[in-house]
Amino acid sequence: MSTQNKNKKTVDQRTQELTNWKKIDQMEAEIEKSKKKKKRRGGMRFRRIFGDTVGQISLTVLSIIWIIPLFYLFVQSFRKEPGAWSPTFFPQEWTLDNYKRLFTETKFLQWCGNTLLIAVCSCIITAIFVLSVAYVFSRMKFKARKPMMNVMLILGMFPGFMSMSAVYFLLKILLPNNYQSHISLIIVYSAGAALSYYIAKGFFDTVPKSLDEAARIDGASRFRTFYKIILPLSKSIIIYTILTSFIAPWCDYIFVSYIMAGVPDTGMYTVSLGMYKWLEREMIQQYFTTFCAAAVIVATPITGLFMWLQKYYVEGVTGGAVKG
Amino acid sequence: MNLDYYRKTPWQRFIYKISRFFKNIGKGFVGFFARIFHAIVGFFTGIGRGFKEFGQNFWYGDALTKSSHFVLGLSHLFRGQIVRGIIYLLLETAFVFYMVFFGGNYLAMCFENFFGGGNVGRVETHDFWNEEDGVYDKVVGDNSFLILLYGILTLFVIIFFIICYVVATRESYELEQYRIIGKKPQNFKKDINNLLDNKFHITLLSLPMVGLFVFTIVPLVTMILIAFTNYDAAHEVPQHLFQWVGLDNFKDLFYGSTNLGATFWRVLGWTLLWAVLATFTSYIFGMLLAMLINRKGIKFKKLYRTLFVATIAVPQFVSLLIMSKMLDTGGGVLGSGGGIITQLIESIFDYHLKFGIDINTTRICIVLVNMWIGVPYSMLMCSGILMNIPNDLYESARIDGASPVRRFFKITLPYMLFVTGPYLITQFIGNINNFNVIYLLSGGGPGDIILYTDGAKGTDLLITWLYKLSLGIDRNYKLASVIGILVFIISAVFSLIVYNKSSAVKGEDNFQ
Structure with a gap:
């Protein structure tokens, strides 16, 4: 039992490492405290204060520049004047009509429903696929392991979009009556999920092997070890996998535009496709402000999710690099 | 880095660094190709060893083992692994039916003209003068793209079957050996249990790999082969057939006279x-x-x-x-x-x-x-x-x-x-x-x-x-x-x- 506790500790330590920002801020606070105690000469101090002020000002300016387009989007969603281009940054007359219109006159809610359905289904499938593949490559030893990993590495280098027309034909064969449907999209988003196992594998690699071994010695099967020991320890990576694959259908344009090309029923669209259509030459004059309102509504929850996810995200992307 | 480095002028240091960089890249490439070479050699020796083992199994096996090289699962059926035997038997039957009634035909249509630059498929959609009614009837021809897709699918089915075949024959020889040394073969229940334990990777990988195979690998291979055909708007399926053209597309791109x-x-x-x-x-x-x-x-x-x-x-x-x-x-x-x-x-x-x-x-x-x-x-x-x-x-x-x-x-x-x-x-x-x-x-x-x-x-x-x-x-x-x-x-x-x-x-x- 004691070994298990010890190992648990290392996992906790790891999750602590994941919260990079907190750590950074704490460290900085400590450094600052210790520095404040020391007395400094006037010249140095002046230089420091000067540098800090310049830094503070430039950061403020930069962050304003960075946030302005999003702010523009936000205020434009309240604009009363019709048309795509307005001569002023802020609307001359403010209104909530765009939002009202969004929910009453357009198919926006339907699109959201479609996307939600697709996202939920595909994130469940993706999570199952990714976690099982990652676990296998992290823990099991078998002959084909290395060749399989190499093949998957190579497959990942082809542009994902390249095989779309063949996938399209395959879907036509498999679902002859409704190949331009949500089922097709779910398949497209989740069928190849196994290829993105790297991050989850990296995580499983850090979970101590001795946990498995202890369980195996106690007579647990591989299935039991995976289900009862590894999965409960991997909450963070499960959440990460589920949420990233949940976000993907909301942001994807390329695949949905291919699968849904030429579908007359706009009620079948997903959010991104429908909103893209609003900005085409014929529609933009009529729908620009509606687009802004829809964008605000779609972007807010996704932005929130991303903010919450970013620490895992950074860890995942740099994980391999930092080890080097 | 050696001491000489510090004696150099900054300019020489710069040159030195650059040459080192290129040397490293060269080394990297050489290492990579060496690795590929090793992998290929390993692959072929593995296959060779497989053939040798296969031949030996066939040669030294008894009548039952020999016959199960033709009818898969016979050895299993008579030596106590009945469910396994039935599965192998069904697999072989299914494969034969698939090849005879579906796959073989498509495979032939797909690759028969591969080197001649001929059509993919045989019959092009065309109009046909119907004497009785006095009108033109449309004859729906082959769909080249579907033929290509099915052809590739069949290729993979064959590879899959060969793997199963090799495994099955090897097992049948092992079963014979078990009988000689008096060891009891594993029963089916144990096999199933094993899928959750030592062979858990097969259970976990099967679904993701099927998804990957059907919706990534098969389409990708198909699209790669499209590069060697003339499939475009003028040869749009199903109205027209497209042809194999070898490396013409690459030549057009690199040496072509057009823009x-x-x-x-x-x-x-x-x-x-x-x-x-x-x-x-x-x-x-x-x-x-x-x-x-x-x-x-x-x-x-x-x-x-x-x-x-x-x-x-x-x-x-x-x-x-x-x-x-x-x-x-x-x-x-x-x-x-x-x-x-x-x-x-x-x-x-x-x-x-x-x-x-x-x-x-x-x-x-x-x-x-x-x-x-x-x-x-x-x-x-x-x-x-x-x-x-x-x-x-x-x-x-x-x-x-x-x-x-x-x-x-x-x-x-x-x-x-x-x-x-x-x-x-x-x-x-x-x-x-x-x-x-x-x-x-x-x-x-x-x-x-x-x-x-x-x-x-x-x-x-x-x-x-x-x-x-x-x-x-x-x-x-x-x-x-x-x-x-x-x-x-x-x-x-x-x-x-x-x-x-x-x-x-x-x-x-x-x-x-």
């Missing part, structure tokens, strides 16, 4: 230039930003980080589309000065921003907008790593009197480049394939009839060109496929560098 070759080089050039610019501007500025935010005296660090990260948190189709509308010229709509940025520049500098009209302006705008998205991204990456740089390095540099700029170039930059090298190259490949930024911002435009043909436009990357070729008005699947293969080669070469450099990958070898 296609020139277009391709232009698009490739811009793709690489874009990838370099996009990667490095975002990286350098992101690092500087991270350093600024990490500076000791700065207040509200968290707020700044959140503000910057907001731009990448918003879905790209929203942030990029709104950006493209802010830069838009207004498309000549009366009374509109275009997007808000265009208007602003017009009123302040009296300069009309030709976004989407002039190629170079559009390119510059795209790189700038990409910074808007890319800089926070790199900032996010760099912040954590910057904190890891040992502080005593800076302390000692400060004591030695190094200026901040010098410290940046001598400590921060080398350290960051060393640690984030793989990430940088991954980012570079990502930018080569950066569909979203280009397509959502400019749609690849503006076009130029003289410089660009075949659907490509001024700011198109290879990947957006590929998209247009497979979805646009005059579809050109063969060209799309060729481009896809070339993109793969480019990505593969750069990934190779990562693979050789990254010690994280090498560490995989001494994996527990």
